[in-house]
Amino acid sequence: xVVCVAGAVLTAVLARAxxxxxWVAFIVACAASSMILYAATQSLWHGPSHPVEIWVWKSMGxxxxxxxxxxxxxFLILIGLVVPPALLYSIPYLEHYREHSVxxxxxxxxxxxxxxxxxxTTTDAMFxxxxxxxxxxxxxxxxxxxxxxxxxxxxxxWKYMFMMQxxxxxxxxxxxxxxxxxxxxxxxxxKYDFDVIREHLPALLQSNPATVAAAFLLFLIGFGIKAxxxxxxxxxxxxxxxxxxxxxxALLSGVMIKTGIYGLIRTFLWLTPQDALGACPLHVWGxxxxxxxxxxxxxxxxxxxxxxxxxxxxxxSSIGQIGYILLGLGISLTLINSPLxxxxxxxxxxxxxxxxxxxxxxxxLFLNAGSMLHATGTQDxxxxxxxxxxMPFTGVVTLIGSFCIAGVPLSNGFASKWNLYVxxxxxxxxxxxxxxxxVAAIMTSAVTLAVFIxxxxxxxxxxxxxxxxxxxxxxxxxxxxxxxxxxxxxLATLCIxxxxxxxxxxxxxxxxxxxxxxxxxSILADAMPIIADYGTITGTNHAALLTPLATLAVLxxxxxxxxxxxxxxxxxRRVSKPWLCGYALESEHNRxxxxxxxxxLTRFLPWLGGRPAKPVPVSETAPLPNETPxxx
Numbered sequence: 293x294v295v296c297v298a299g300a301v302l303t304a305v306l307a308r309a310x311x312x313x314x315w316v317a318f319i320v321a322c323a324a325s326s327m328i329l330y331a332a333t334q335s336l337w338h339g340p341s342h343p344v345e346i347w348v349w350k351s352m353g354x355x356x357x358x359x360x361x362x363x364x365x366x367f368l369i370l371i372g373l374v375v376p377p378a379l380l381y382s383i384p385y386l387e388h389y390r391e392h393s394v395x396x397x398x399x400x401x402x403x404x405x406x407x408x409x410x411x412x413t414t415t416d417a418m419f420x421x422x423x424x425x426x427x428x429x430x431x432x433x434x435x436x437x438x439x440x441x442x443x444x445x446x447x448x449x450w451k452y453m454f455m456m457q458x459x460x461x462x463x464x465x466x467x468x469x470x471x472x473x474x475x476x477x478x479x480x481x482x483k484y485d486f487d488v489i490r491e492h493l494p495a496l497l498q499s500n501p502a503t504v505a506a507a508f509l510l511f512l513i514g515f516g517i518k519a520x521x522x523x524x525x526x527x528x529x530x531x532x533x534x535x536x537x538x539x540x541x542a543l544l545s546g547v548m549i550k551t552g553i554y555g556l557i558r559t560f561l562w563l564t565p566q567d568a569l570g571a572c573p574l575h576v577w578g579x580x581x582x583x584x585x586x587x588x589x590x591x592x593x594x595x596x597x598x599x600x601x602x603x604x605x606x607x608x609s610s611i612g613q614i615g616y617i618l619l620g621l622g623i624s625l626t627l628i629n630s631p632l633x634x635x636x637x638x639x640x641x642x643x644x645x646x647x648x649x650x651x652x653x654x655x656x657l658f659l660n661a662g663s664m665l666h667a668t669g670t671q672d673x674x675x676x677x678x679x680x681x682x683m684p685f686t687g688v689v690t691l692i693g694s695f696c697i698a699g700v701p702l703s704n705g706f707a708s709k710w711n712l713y714v715x716x717x718x719x720x721x722x723x724x725x726x727x728x729x730x731v732a733a734i735m736t737s738a739v740t741l742a743v744f745i746x747x748x749x750x751x752x753x754x755x756x757x758x759x760x761x762x763x764x765x766x767x768x769x770x771x772x773x774x775x776x777x778x779x780x781x782x783l784a785t786l787c788i789x790x791x792x793x794x795x796x797x798x799x800x801x802x803x804x805x806x807x808x809x810x811x812x813x814s815i816l817a818d819a820m821p822i823i824a825d826y827g828t829i830t831g832t833n834h835a836a837l838l839t840p841l842a843t844l845a846v847l848x849x850x851x852x853x854x855x856x857x858x859x860x861x862x863x864x865r866r867v868s869k870p871w872l873c874g875y876a877l878e879s880e881h882n883r884x885x886x887x888x889x890x891x892x893l894t895r896f897l898p899w900l901g902g903r904p905a906k907p908v909p910v911s912e913t914a915p916l917p918n919e920t921p922x923x924x
Contacts, residue, residue: 296406300399314383317398319407321379325372327477328409331366332372334812336803337594343415347520348481355481358410362807363562366800367412369556370651373786375405375548378539381659385539392438400431401540405547407431411468411551417467418484422460423801429456432548436532437684448531455528459517463555466510470496479882486558490565490811497571508577511559516691519552521618522588525611526595532608534603534671537782538662545610550647553617556581561624561640562811567851569812572774576623579723582622586729596743600660600886601671605747606654607660609697612740613650616712617643619733623726625717628812630722634821635643635715641822642711644804646795649704652695656783660690664751667770668763672884678756682770685777687752688735689784694744696787699737699899702847707794709737710838728789742890746768750886750923757883771782792840798824 299320307315347356360368379401386394388788390922407428414420416556433456437449472483472492482488492688497504529549533541560581564572592611600603620643626899627636668676680687696703716730756764764770771777790797802824805817822829822837831837 293324293406293409295320295327296402296409299324300402300406301404303398304395305418305582307393307398310386310394311383313394313398314379316384317531318376318383319378320402321376324405324642325344325376327387328368329372329513331360332368335360335365335807336362336573336800340807343487344598349419355413357485358413360413361810362411362804362813363554365807366804367550368409368646370550370648371412371547374543374651374655374783377659377782378542378655379777380535381542381662381776382539383661384773385537385666387456389438396434397438397444397537400434400541402733403427404431404435404543408547409424410896412554415486416484417486417489418464418471421467421484422464425456425460429453429460432536432540436536436544438537439535439539444531445535446547448535450543451528452532454519455517455524455718459514461514461660462510462517463514463715465607466507466514466559466618469507469510478674485808486563486602490563493563493565494568494571495570504572508559512577512581514846515559515878516584517552518549518555519618520549520588520611520614521552521584521597521609521616522591522615525592525614529611530595530604530607533658534601534608537664538603538658539731541662541752542655542658545607545658546651548830549610549614550651553614553621553643553647556618557640557643560621561628561816562813564811566799566812568816569589569629572614574629575627575723578622578625579725580622582619582626582726582729585615585618585622585733587615588612588734590732593743593896594741595741597746597890598897600674602664602673602751603658603671604746605673605743606657606661609740609743610650610654610916612736613646613654613697615736616709616733617646617650619643619716619729620712623712623719624816626723626726627715627719628815632722633815633819635719637816637820638711638822639715640805640816641798641801642708642715644801645711645794646705646708648797648800649696649708649787652783652790653693653703653705653787656689656780656787657693657863659695659780659783660686660693662801663772663776663780666772666776668902669757670759672886673751675759676751677754677883678752678760678884679770680752681756682764683752683772685771686780687748690752690782691749692784692787694748696791698741698744700741702791702844704790704794704797707838708789714837746886746889750884750889754885755883792827792844794838794840795824798822814869 299317303313303317307317331341341359342359343359343680345355345357349355350675382397386397406426410424411421411428414424433449433453435450437445439445467484470489470493471489475483516673520524520529536544561578564574589612592615596605596608597613599608612846620639622637624636624643627633663669664676665681667679667683670676696705699705699709712733713730715727716733719726802820805813805820809817828841868919
């Protein structure tokens with residue numbers, strides 16, 4: 293955090309030298325990420341760190357203590373993996389905004405990162421939680437309104453600020469309700485400390501269960517707002533994420549909203565001690581969270597299906613993917629105090645793995661959307677088409693990200709969603725509704741695939757649009773520079789690796805649970821019924837559950853067989869221009885447009901909300917990749 297703050301000051305001083313400030317910010321981000329990755333791995337393999345007391349405010353009863361346990365480590369790893377590529381991508385991308393000073397960008401971005409690090413490592417649930425929340429929120433507010441001359445961006449930023457402050461106030465009231473009273477004078481500053489609250493929570497449940505229930509409800513609402521849970525996510529997320537520059541959108545959607553997931557997991561699973569299992573109705577909370585998760589994943593994904601603005605589409609799909617994570621947490625809470633505690637562990641595995649996986653592939657997709665905007669000057673996928681011919685690298689990594697978010701087998705999205713399907717389908721004996729939730733989640737994955745067939749197909753595979761043809765005629769290449777391609781290659785490689793070797797993700801989450809045995813963590817760590825080894829996931833009865841490498845071999849063999857059979861007929865492949873009944877061949881009407889995908893289906897969906905944004909005209913000053921930008 294100190295490195296990020298120092299980097300923010302340094303980049304503000306160097307802001308007149310845009311490129312230098314960008315490279316300094318990138319180096320600072322790499323240094324900070326290396327530190328938190330080191331801290332996370334130390335916690336995972338050597339046990340949680342003891343809280344380090346940095347500052348005590350005795351008169352007010354607050355203490356700043358920092359600690360890294362296994363749960364914090366998972367989120368620190370996500371921050372450490374995603375932040376450096378976003379900063380590297382920003383260096384050339386900000387040439388898109390020559391009329392805006394980078395003094396408003398790099399310092400805010402580094403402070404934003406510092407706030408997220410602080411939020412997932414502080415042990416204080418009140419004052420310093422509030423401080424780190426503000427360090428995260430205020431800079432991100434400034435980044436969302438980076439193009440402050442646009443009224444729609446200003447509105448989106450203020451809407452975001454209001455919802456984040458509301459969420460902060462709600463969670464702080466929840467912490468106020470369960471503060472520990474009557475501590476000795478020397479420990480009074482720890483009355484909001486997570487460990488102290490957990491120790492005294494059983495007594496509070498016995499004496500005043502309604503107060504605890506009210507606090508947990510406030511935590512659910514407050515952290516749910518931050519995560520983008522239905523119905524709160526639709527109130528701010530689809531406007532805020534598209535307004536920000538694309539690297540910021542990647543961090544907002546890939547990392548920032550996960551701090552809400554961190555808060556929910558920390559309070560519901562790690563704040564509740566095992567002694568309180570009988571008094572705390574976790575199955576009720578689990579049912580509520582799983583239900584909200586299913587509603588969130590269905591509504592967010594279906595609303596994404598109606599969008600034609602690339603970043604708005606991705607923002608709505610983020611709401612849908614958060615629903616999967618909430619479903620996993622709900623499964624875990626529902627089953628943890630039952631004979632199926634092993635499935636509770638599988639559900640939490642799915643939630644944590646999907647948190648990490650979504651951070652990777654959604655960041656990748658937002659960076660790709662930024663490249664498309666960089667090349668064409670518009671977010672409207674209805675106006676672009678045929679980009680694969682001019683941006684083949686971006687097209688390939690966009691296809692990888694699309695497969696991952698849709699949960700196509702052999703992708704990292706499938707590896708994490710599979711845990712959710714298995715745990716919910718097999719939990720019918722304890723919770724009759726969970727198999728139905730599994731069916732809804734599986735069907736929604738099909739809708740997600742439809743969303744990204746539209747996103748990828750309309751943008752890259754259709755005939756070249758007039759706009760793309762005009763842009764391509766004015767430059768030697770529409771493909772983005774290597775400093776924008778390298779971050780996408782890095783994220784795509786991580787997605788492929790975790791898809792083909794999901795055992796790595798399983799080992800990480802298992803280590804996280806073993807390193808976080810406070811609260812209910814020990815139950816989940818000891819109940820895990822899955823063994824991960826050499827890319828194969830098996831159950832304790834040695835039945836294979838997931839074998840991605842074998843699946844890859846089978847699919848490759850089938851492809852080669854079909855390819856061989858298709859050649860046996862000796863048919864000659866011909867390529868010819870389509871006959872359009874005499875109409876102009878290059879007319880914009882004679883190609884597949886994004887708004888024509890699923891038109892008959894989307895006609896019946898307005899009642900779900902998520903009205904598409906009005907078309908945004910192409911900026912006449914949007915720079916081409918190889919020309920000097922004049923502003924945007």
